Amino acid sequence: MNMQKTLAGMLVSLLLTPVAFAETIRVAIGTQDTTINCATGGALIRELKLLEKYLPHDGKYKNVRYDIQWKNFTSGAPLTNEMVAGKLDFGAMADFPGSFNGAAFQKAGKQSLFISVLSGSIQGSGNGIVVPTQSRITSISELKGKTISVPFASTSHGMLLRAIKQQGWDPEKDVNIITQAPEIAGSALKANKIEAHADFVPFAELFPFRGIARKIYDGSQANAPTMHGSLVDAAYARKYPEIVKAFLKASLEADRLIAAEPEKYSELIAKVTGINAEVIYLFHGPLGLQTRDFSWKPEYRQAVKTSIETLKYIKHEQIDLDVEHFVDDQYIRAAFKESGRDYEAQLKNYAQLPLVAKDTLTGKPVTDAKQVAQIWVAGEAHVRHYASPVSALTDLKALEKAGKTVRVTYVQDSQSGIKLLAHDAWFVQNKTGIYSFLLKRSAEEWAQTHDGKVLDFAAARSAI
Known part of the structure; x- marks a missing residue:
């Protein structure tokens, strides 16, 4: 009987004692897996579970439970829509869709922040123009009067407009620009239904690798910087700055891993995305087509400014986005410091991922x-x-x-x-x-x- 009374008392005590439920914090990340230069801000973090390694579990996060959500997109516009709707906290995209992201947040009375670069080219490589394999066209100068397709309002659209301007042409009179997603363009090129196609990473290289197109123009010829990077909802960043830093530290580790073993991780990204590993290595291997670079170099800041101005022209509407507030490097600087890396040194480093090797055939060092x-x-x-x-x-x-x-x-x-x-x-x-x-x-x-x-x-x- 005494034992029953004791058990009953304990039960009453438990029922009357307030239960401390752990807080659940969502970490919702929008990726563009097939845009392979976003890999260190998406696919690699997800597949290697690097975010879990860095999320804080002390201080105000001591009893927190994390709800990590990943969602993949083929372009930046739908990703932006879900960020503005509050369904995503982070996103990865290029300078043009990134600027549109900032403008869309502003239009909704909110704010997003461009917090780091992931990969880019200060010359503009990554964007490009291709023609069908059997086409006799070998240069952009031969495209006057032709139909050129491009994903509308993308970073490659901006590149195309700059390239046309360099030719001294009127983009509304001297060429016929139509909108076309890369998935559609691939079939159109194969069937010779379009005369040229401009696109972003990795399609100007993927289509030639698969034998359905030839590259006739590289974005570096426009000499206009381009980049992809990570964005975050500003309200989320203010509330959870430690999580933002954790996300960026995970990105930095992904960068370190692929730099050390580019073939291995090119194969992993290929398995996830369906993009050929050979094309992924073209970008991410030593002396790659683009440089993975998390620092906000002046050229990348300028790329965002240029994209805002070009978006005004493309969309024929006012976009009043202050780059100095939109680009926020405080989080990546902190992530560098906590990862034992020198941000200022990286700002000054413009080198491609170096190749330290000997010639397979002769055994002599590779120098040039x-x-x-x-x-x-x-x-x-x-x-x-x-x-x-x-x-x-x-x-x-x-x-x-x-x-x-x-x-x-x-x-x-x-x-x-x-x-x-x-x-x-x-x-x-x-x-x-x-x-x-x-x-x-x-x-x-x-x-x-x-x-x-x-x-x-x-x-x-x-x-x-």
């Missing part, structure tokens, strides 16, 4: 970045590196003779230094060697002044 060539052989975990196209093409012939399957061959543009798919490049051979170029016109001009002969990839292979 603009002469580097690479081969990824099927079944090999690591890409082979070469000090020159001659060395790479020599080994390529030996590999094929031995029955090896080559996944892809890369070269660097001899003038700009940007990474190219070798099968889509032009070459010049002279007495000193073989040199690589994105554009046939550039190869022809260089050949005239250097006593050389212009070759396509097949001819360059035969010349060895």
Whole structure:
């Protein structure tokens, strides 16, 4: 009986004692998985569970339960819609859709913040223009009077308008610009239903890699910086600054991991996105087409300013967005400091991810970045590196003779230094060697002044 009374008393006591329920904090992140230069702000964090590693569990977060939500998008506009609607806290997108994000928040009486760069190019590489494989067009100068499709209000749309302006053309009279998503453009290029297509990462490289288009213009020719980065709802950042820093520290670790093992993580991103690992390595590997860079360099701030001005033109409406308040580097600076990294040093660092390697064929150190060539052989975990196209093409012939399957061959543009798919490049051979170029016109001009002969990839292979 006494035991029953004791148990009853304990039950009453428990019922009358207030229960402290742990607070649940949502961390909802919008990603663009197929926009592969957003990987360190989305796909890699998610797949490697890096956010869980850095979320705070002390102080005001001691008893917190985190509700981590991920949602993937193919473009920035629908991601922005869900952020403005309060369904997402973070998002990753390019300078143009990012600026539209800031404007949409402002229109709704709210505020978003551009908190870090993820990947970009101060020259503008990443955006590009392609034509169908069988097209005779080799330069943007041949597109006057033609129909060019582009994802409307994207960063590639801005690039296209700048490229047209450089030609001295009127974009409303001298070309016919139509809106077309990359998924539709791929089929249209394959069927020769459009004369040219402008697009953002990775489609100006993905379509040529898959054999349905040729790249005739790289965004670096417009000499206008471009970038993708991370955004956050400003109200969320003010309420949970430690979570914002945790997210950015997870991004920094994703960056460290892919820098150390680019082939391994290119394969992982490929598995998640369906984008070929060879194209992912083109961007994320050493001397890649773009540079992963979390610092707000003046050129990236200018990219946001330029995008705002161009969006005003495209949408024919007033967008009054103050870049100095929209771009907020306090969180990434803090994340750098807590990760033991020097933000100021990174601000001054404009180098591509370096390549420290020896020539696979000769064993000599690779020294000239603009002469580097690479081969990824099927079944090999690591890409082979070469000090020159001659060395790479020599080994390529030996590999094929031995029955090896080559996944892809890369070269660097001899003038700009940007990474190219070798099968889509032009070459010049002279007495000193073989040199690589994105554009046939550039190869022809260089050949005239250097006593050389212009070759396509097949001819360059035969010349060895």
